[in-house]
Amino acid sequence: MSSHKRTNNRRSRLLKGVAVASTAALVLTGCSEEVQRGWLPGSRETTNHNPYLTDLWVNSWIAATAIGLLVWGLMIWVIIAYRRRKNDVGYPKQLAYNVPLEILYTVVPLVMVFVLFGFTDQVQRAVDTPPAEEPELVVNVVGKQWAWDFNYEYKGMEKNDPTIQAHLDGQDGKRDTLPTLYLPVDVPVKLELTSRDVIHSFWVPAFLQKRDMIPGKPNYMYLTPGEIGDFDGKCAELCGEYHSEMLFNVKVVEESEFIDHLNTLEDGLLDDKYDRNPNQNPVGEGN
Numbered sequence: 648m649s650s651h652k653r654t655n656n657r658r659s660r661l662l663k664g665v666a667v668a669s670t671a672a673l674v675l676t677g678c679s680e681e682v683q684r685g686w687l688p689g690s691r692e693t694t695n696h697n698p699y700l701t702d703l704w705v706n707s708w709i710a711a712t713a714i715g716l717l718v719w720g721l722m723i724w725v726i727i728a729y730r731r732r733k734n735d736v737g738y739p740k741q742l743a744y745n746v747p748l749e750i751l752y753t754v755v756p757l758v759m760v761f762v763l764f765g766f767t768d769q770v771q772r773a774v775d776t777p778p779a780e781e782p783e784l785v786v787n788v789v790g791k792q793w794a795w796d797f798n799y800e801y802k803g804m805e806k807n808d809p810t811i812q813a814h815l816d817g818q819d820g821k822r823d824t825l826p827t828l829y830l831p832v833d834v835p836v837k838l839e840l841t842s843r844d845v846i847h848s849f850w851v852p853a854f855l856q857k858r859d860m861i862p863g864k865p866n867y868m869y870l871t872p873g874e875i876g877d878f879d880g881k882c883a884e885l886c887g888e889y890h891s892e893m894l895f896n897v898k899v900v901e902e903s904e905f906i907d908h909l910n911t912l913e914d915g916l917l918d919d920k921y922d923r924n925p926n927q928n929p930v931g932e933g934n
């Protein structure tokens with residue numbers, strides 16, 4: 648066997664090995680739940696919106712990967728098939744003004760953009776449209792440098808929980824001292840997001856949603872937590888010196904435990920809730 652043939656054999660064996668290994672990796676990891684939700688935090692049950700958002704994310708990646716493989720494949724094929732040969736001289740054949748080709752590479756990306764836009768719009772409507780029935784539970788979350796106020800309205804109760812920031816010092820146990828937003832499981836909630844000073848942003852990664860909190864202009868988020876558990880929340884808008892420590896916990900609990908928690912809080916709502924311009928039509932409400 649010539650040394651040339653041997654190298655070729657070795658190369659094709661290596662290629663086969665790589666192909667088998669990557670297929671195996673894809674098939675094996677494809678089974679895990681984590682991969683199926685695109686490595687997103689939370690689960691499909693964390694809120695009623697998580698399935699929509701997860702599917703949009705995962706399917707966009709599948710589409711992008713398929714298109715990527717096609718484009719990279721074509722590029723590699725062209726690079727190899729039309730490489731400069733030993734006896735080639737001068738420029739390769741110059742081609743221009745191929746109308747069918749130009750129409751193709753204009754129309755195909757446009758179709759892709761419109762398809763992506765269509766699915767994104769569909770999911771955005773599903774997630775952002777207020778439910779037909781106004782939720783019984785309204786929580787006004789007020790961002791402030793650098794903590795959170797929670798005003799709860801539920802079944803005739805009005806309770807407030809102004810919190811102070813738990814400065815992080817690297818010690819264990821700080822998580823338990825963070826401001827905590829309580830939500831009852833399977834109860835639709837309207838979150839009214841406002842700010843007392845500068846722009847903050849309400850973000851619970853496991854809920855897959857994030858929304859700015861703007862002074863004088865409430866934003867809204869509607870969701871139904873579907874899973875009991877503890878989740879991390881944080882401010883997602885650079886808001887000053889201790890922004891990175893503007894953290895909170897979310898506790899999704901049984902309704903009875905939620906009411907027990909409300910009973911430990913002070914009566915009444917903090918005034919910040921009404922710190923807004925009444926002439927403004929809040930985003931997500933009525934329009």
Ligand SMILES: [Cu+2]
Pocket residue numbers: 790791846847848882883884885886890893
């Ligand atoms: Cu902030």
